[in-house]
Amino acid sequence: MAAKTLTIDGKQISAEEGATVLQAATEAGIKIPTLCHLEGVYDIGACRLCIVEITGIPKLLPACTTKVSEGMDVKTDSERLRKYRRMILELLFAERNHVCAVCVSNGHCELQTLAYSQGMEHVRYDYTFPKWNMDITHRLFGMDHNRCVLCNRCVRVCWHIEGAGTKNVSGRGAKSKIITDLNMPWGDSDSCTECGKCVMSCPTGALFNKGSTVGEMERDRNKLEFIVTAREKKQWIAADL
Amino acid sequence: MKIRLATVWLGGCAGCHMSFLDLDEFLIDLADAVDLVYSPVVDVKDYPENVDLCLIEGAVCNEDNLEILHKIRARTKVLVSFGDCAVTGNVPAMRNPFGIDNVENVLQRAYIENAQNNPSVPKADGIVPQLLENVRPVHEMVSVEYFLPGCPPPAARIKSLVAQLLAGSVPKQEGEQLKFG
Amino acid sequence: MILNDLISIKEKELAGRKKIILRCCMAAGCMSSDSKGVKEQLDKAVANAGLQNEVEVRGVGCMKLCCEGPLVAVDPQDSLYIKVTAENAPLIIGALQGGKTNIPQADPKSAFFAKQFSIVLANSGIIDPERIESYIAMDGYQALHEVLHEMPPKEVVEAMVKSGLRGRGGAGFPTGLKWGTVAKSPGAKKYVVCNADEGDPGAFMDRSVLESDPHSVLEGMAIAAYAVGADQGFIYVRAEYPLAISRLQIAIKQAKQNGLLGAGIFESPFNFNIDLRIGAGAFVCGEETALMSSVEGKRGTPRPRPPFPAESGLFGCPTLLNNVETFANVPAIYRKGAEWFAGIGTEKSKGTKVFALAGKIKNTGLIEVPMGTPLRTIVEEMGGGAPDGGTIKAVQTGGPSGGCIPSQHLDTPVDYESLGKLGSIMGSGGMIVMDQTTNMVEIARFFMEFCMDESCGKCIPCRAGTVQMHHILDKIVNRKATARDLAKLEELCDMVRNTSLCGLGQTAPNPTMSTLRFFRNEYEALLQPDPFGPHANGAAKQPEPATK
Numbered sequence: 001m002a003a004k005t006l007t008i009d010g011k012q013i014s015a016e017e018g019a020t021v022l023q024a025a026t027e028a029g030i031k032i033p034t035l036c037h038l039e040g041v042y043d044i045g046a047c048r049l050c051i052v053e054i055t056g057i058p059k060l061l062p063a064c065t066t067k068v069s070e071g072m073d074v075k076t077d078s079e080r081l082r083k084y085r086r087m088i089l090e091l092l093f094a095e096r097n098h099v100c101a102v103c104v105s106n107g108h109c110e111l112q113t114l115a116y117s118q119g120m121e122h123v124r125y126d127y128t129f130p131k132w133n134m135d136i137t138h139r140l141f142g143m144d145h146n147r148c149v150l151c152n153r154c155v156r157v158c159w160h161i162e163g164a165g166t167k168n169v170s171g172r173g174a175k176s177k178i179i180t181d182l183n184m185p186w187g188d189s190d191s192c193t194e195c196g197k198c199v200m201s202c203p204t205g206a207l208f209n210k211g212s213t214v215g216e217m218e219r220d221r222n223k224l225e226f227i228v229t230a231r232e233k234k235q236w237i238a239a240d241l
Numbered sequence: 242m243k244i245r246l247a248t249v250w251l252g253g254c255a256g257c258h259m260s261f262l263d264l265d266e267f268l269i270d271l272a273d274a275v276d277l278v279y280s281p282v283v284d285v286k287d288y289p290e291n292v293d294l295c296l297i298e299g300a301v302c303n304e305d306n307l308e309i310l311h312k313i314r315a316r317t318k319v320l321v322s323f324g325d326c327a328v329t330g331n332v333p334a335m336r337n338p339f340g341i342d343n344v345e346n347v348l349q350r351a352y353i354e355n356a357q358n359n360p361s362v363p364k365a366d367g368i369v370p371q372l373l374e375n376v377r378p379v380h381e382m383v384s385v386e387y388f389l390p391g392c393p394p395p396a397a398r399i400k401s402l403v404a405q406l407l408a409g410s411v412p413k414q415e416g417e418q419l420k421f422g
Numbered sequence: 423m424i425l426n427d428l429i430s431i432k433e434k435e436l437a438g439r440k441k442i443i444l445r446c447c448m449a450a451g452c453m454s455s456d457s458k459g460v461k462e463q464l465d466k467a468v469a470n471a472g473l474q475n476e477v478e479v480r481g482v483g484c485m486k487l488c489c490e491g492p493l494v495a496v497d498p499q500d501s502l503y504i505k506v507t508a509e510n511a512p513l514i515i516g517a518l519q520g521g522k523t524n525i526p527q528a529d530p531k532s533a534f535f536a537k538q539f540s541i542v543l544a545n546s547g548i549i550d551p552e553r554i555e556s557y558i559a560m561d562g563y564q565a566l567h568e569v570l571h572e573m574p575p576k577e578v579v580e581a582m583v584k585s586g587l588r589g590r591g592g593a594g595f596p597t598g599l600k601w602g603t604v605a606k607s608p609g610a611k612k613y614v615v616c617n618a619d620e621g622d623p624g625a626f627m628d629r630s631v632l633e634s635d636p637h638s639v640l641e642g643m644a645i646a647a648y649a650v651g652a653d654q655g656f657i658y659v660r661a662e663y664p665l666a667i668s669r670l671q672i673a674i675k676q677a678k679q680n681g682l683l684g685a686g687i688f689e690s691p692f693n694f695n696i697d698l699r700i701g702a703g704a705f706v707c708g709e710e711t712a713l714m715s716s717v718e719g720k721r722g723t724p725r726p727r728p729p730f731p732a733e734s735g736l737f738g739c740p741t742l743l744n745n746v747e748t749f750a751n752v753p754a755i756y757r758k759g760a761e762w763f764a765g766i767g768t769e770k771s772k773g774t775k776v777f778a779l780a781g782k783i784k785n786t787g788l789i790e791v792p793m794g795t796p797l798r799t800i801v802e803e804m805g806g807g808a809p810d811g812g813t814i815k816a817v818q819t820g821g822p823s824g825g826c827i828p829s830q831h832l833d834t835p836v837d838y839e840s841l842g843k844l845g846s847i848m849g850s851g852g853m854i855v856m857d858q859t860t861n862m863v864e865i866a867r868f869f870m871e872f873c874m875d876e877s878c879g880k881c882i883p884c885r886a887g888t889v890q891m892h893h894i895l896d897k898i899v900n901r902k903a904t905a906r907d908l909a910k911l912e913e914l915c916d917m918v919r920n921t922s923l924c925g926l927g928q929t930a931p932n933p934t935m936s937t938l939r940f941f942r943n944e945y946e947a948l949l950q951p952d953p954f955g956p957h958a959n960g961a962a963k964q965p966e967p968a969t970k
Contacts, residue, residue: 045726046880048921060920065726087917091886093329097338100422101325101392107422116419121388122328124910125890126381129330129337146338150879169721169879172704174889176879244965294965314954319965383954384906386963406965 006072015068022050022063025076032076033085033114036151037064038201039221040228041160044152049085049114052076060084086118094125095174096132097146098204104217105205111149112204128174135180137187140210141199143178148206150176154198161227166192178206200224244293244407246271247279248323249313251306252333252376253299255281257324260393261296267400274407290316294406296323296389300333301377305370314383319406323399325392325421327379334376344372387412390421423681424689425567428558431680435559440478442518444468445495445547448481449633450665451626451787456508457492463511464494471515480556483634485547486538487528488787495530495547502528533803534785539766541774542750543790546634551669554676557637563682565756566641569648570690578649578756579605585760586772587752591617591708591745592820592849593925594771594838600742603732604650607740612652614643615717615736615743618659618666619701619708622821623872624780625852628746630788631776632659632666635750636673640683640696642752647694650742655696658713661703670698705822705876709924710735710743712878723880724924745850747776767793771837775851781818782857784809791836798832801855812857816940820849822869822876823929825936826862845936847929862941863948866934867895873930884927887918891934898945904952908945912938 002017008025015024020043025032035047045062052063055073063076075081092098092111100106132145150169155178158167166189170179180186199207200219208217230236250258258281264271278292279285288309295317301307314320325331336343353360363369379385389402398418405412446461447453464479485493490504494514503514503525513523529535540546549556557563569578583598604612616639620628632639643655659667674696677683685693699717706712707722714736716722735741751773755763767773771793777800780786784806791800797817801807808814816826825846827834834840838848856865874888894911897903915931915938922928938945 044880045923046882048881048883048923051921062726062923067728084917084921087914088882088921091882091890094890095886097335099329099331099335100420101331102335103422112421115421116415116417119415119419121390121414121419122322122378122380122385124380126893127330127334127337127378128889128893129334129375131338131340149882150885152880171879172706173874173877173879173885176885246965311954318962384956409964409966411963 004068004070004072006068006070006074008074009076017068019068020064021052021054021061021066021068021072021074024068025063025074030076032063033118034064035110035114035149035203036153038153038156038224040224041153041156041201044156047149047151048088051081051084053078053081082118086120089115089118089120090123090125092149093120093123094127096128096130096148099146102214103147103205104208104212104214105147106215108215108218109205110203130174135186136210137185138189138192138194138210139187140194141186141196142208142210143180143186144206144208145177146206147204148178149204150178151203153201153203154178154207157197157201157224161224162193162195162197164191164193164195167198197224243276244274245278245289245291246275247277247288247292247295247313247317248281249279249288249295249297249299249309250281251297251299251310251327251379252302253324253326254332255298256393257296257298257326257391258282260324260391260396261399263396264400265396267396267404271403288312288316292317294319294321296321296403297327297379297385298323300326300330301373301379301382302333303370303372307373307382310379310383319387320379320383320385321387321389321402321406322379322385323389324394325390328388328390329421330376330378331392334378337375341374344374347372389414390419392422423687425571428563428567431555431558432561435555440476442473442477442499443497444477444479444514445482445485445497446479447483447485447491447493447547448551449484449630450663451484451488452491452493453665455492455505457506459508460492460494460506460511463508464514467511467515470512471519473515473518477515477518480550481552482548483546483551484543484630484788486543486788487534487785489785490528490787493528500530502530504528534787534789534806537795537799537804538790539774539792540790541754541763541766542631542638542747542776543634543788544754545638546630546788549635551634551636552672554637554673554680554682557635561757562637562753563641565753566644566648566682567688569645569756570688570692575605575649575651578645581756581760582649582752585755585763586767586770587748587755587763588771588838589745590747590751590775590850592823592847594848597744597748600732600744601646601649603730604652604740604742607733609740611654611737611739612650613736613739613741614647614650614652614655615714615741616643616655616657616749617708617710617713617743617745618657618663619705619713620663620746620850621660621705621708621876622823622850622852623869624778624854625821625850626778627776627788627851629663629666630778631746631750632663633669636666636669637677638750638753639670639746640673640677642749643696644683644687644694645752645756646742646744646749648692650740652742653693653695655694656699656717656736657696658699658701658707658717660701660707667698667700674698704878705872706878706924706926709926711924713743714741723878724926726923747851768835768837770839775836775848777851777853779805779853779855781854782808782812782814782860783855793837794835796833796835797827800836800853801832805855808855808857812859814855815858815860816856816862818846818854818856818865818933819852820847820929820932821852822872823847823925823932824849824852825932826856826865826940827936828940845932845939847932861899862937862944863895863899866937867892867899869933870895870930873926877926877930881921881923881927883918884922884924884930887914887922887927888930890914891918891931895934898948901948901950903948904950904955906952906955908949
């Protein structure tokens, strides 16, 4: 495969043809904030946090789905990008009921970490305080829609790593909801294999192991990476071990 | 003249004030630099005029909260939303998703359904303030200069912000200092 | 089917034509006012008068002046009866025999009709959309024959480039360039998809084309498929258009029976099939990547581009995706020549555009005008201006993705560039006229509510941003907002536009931004004072004591 050389934040780097800007940046030690991206499953470019500026392209493009090209000049950080990223996070916090203080993922939450690392000290938009319920019908796991950011990770791992196809999205817009099978209680699902990959993939406290309390949910992402590395590279080790 | 400091306690658990008291020996330095003109730990009934800095704990939950908040904004130069309840609504705002009639439901649950003796919703006009339809963070009601998230904000975080403000600089807070929860 | 067969169908159709033809509108607008009953009674009245051999009562597609329906036209007398009821039928037949009638008539020479220039709607209201012979009699499918037998695919693409046709779905991408890209994309399997998921509020151009002249779309798709090397087509049509769907089904069946779709069309090696896919009511499925996802049987959500459909579209294959009106232009371009088409319109916008005129205007209905026609001609001369002595305040084009053009810009020619300069877009052709009673902030709120409800929910800026923008607009309308809220609204408009994944989100702020540009005073008049805002009551950034 031919290599491509490009510039990211003024740094000359080379990347494999077909690699995404996000992969190239990560390899070069440049951190781009992400939320819907999850190592091991395909990217959907939905959260828009990884948007970057590319010289010569008027639109902002998501780093996770944009492929590198020769001579590309990428900026991953600017006042404008920082402002947009903070606004996206504020919109997320105002959208559902994210109460960090009483959340199982407090201290291990990607949304919480993104918020402070992007300098979000308060939300300027009016909180919508929608009413969402919880599904705790499953023997092992629970789903709290109040904390869901609709990143779609659970749906993607369920379909493309586990192959069960239990999780999906129903509704549209702000009423979108992660559902189980044909919108039935999780505990009644025939297709769920109880593998727990959805719980491992969740960036917030939306999916949790039953019985865990505030701050107890730590996700074991190594398991997902292990499976993907084994499948794709035939190496029986997790990528970062 | 010393800086006139106030701290107030709206709808919250007083945990932020506890954390404030955890400032330990910094409290002594603070006493040299400020006059504490109004606070739950000071026996002053009315919020005074000409306050330089006010730390507001708690969300805006009832008419009393809102009334004093308007008074605070009118009489204070710099407001700080102090802790997650003030910044986000946090736990007190968890009643909001139950719709616009959440007030009745909350009172019903607390004072009728769960009462062991004499189930009745306390009502004493002028003494017990009416709950607002919705709990809101402080900055949705009045403008706020600075935000100090945390449930509660650790003492070090409080110290950092207050010290910078007293030094007359625009405070810089970043990274984990801004962490909710 | 060979050319001679086609010509003999045409000749037979023309030879069988009766002396008098009563054209009765059977498009959805008039049918909702019982034009079906009118047609039945006309048929009965003809039979009662014993005129079966001289008079044909023909159900036709849209006759354009929708506000006056049901419409019945009489050929060759050239009269056009309006607001016809079933009871009027015997009177109309009586009038044919010299009787008198006081059924109101529209003047076919009025500006509404006289200023029209029909390419896409040339057959609309003339032919019976449920009979392929009726289309063939108007030289239908001759362009397909000529293309298949006399032009290699490369020349077909070149002719399309030469014609200057641009996509009628809204964005105006050069059609020839798109065809060329798909033609050049490597791949054994390619698709042609027709976007008939017309969803803009107040827009009904595509529906009318499908209801009135479905074969023109099929023929256009077949020509496109030959040009790009595709053998399978899909028409993605929304379920809310049952009449259009049924006419398309009939048209596809008849085309197949006549060897105009299927294998070896016109005895050439070219195979092409068209299947319908019925949308389930999501506006976002009009966005091309969401549409393809829906055709594939998945949830209709957009995906980032690139890759563009021309390179990797339906089922990962190169896919040509055009809108109904774009395809409906195609047969005429090959029948009459690319030069002929390029001679119509302006330098950069060729041909005509169909608009659905609606709102506070006397003549609502369908119009087709050459590109470059001033807005004023459309709304004042053809549309007859605002009803009840009102004045026109603004014209909205482009639906929820477009903008409001204020009356001082009515002399703007309608073409892609001029509308873009005013912060609006050509859009698919919805044109909503507003008079002096319209509150522009409410208009902005209406369109924002539409986008909020129709956001697919995939990307955050569109999903959550439209909610917040709608909330602020609602606060402004209800006189609960301050200048701070307005500033937040403008900041959100900028952010949602620049960061959303697909066109729905990227254009959702347009109606708000354009009304803010031209009618800012209406927003500001609703703002409330901000007694507890920043800088109120001596608020400061520093807690410095009053005296040191």
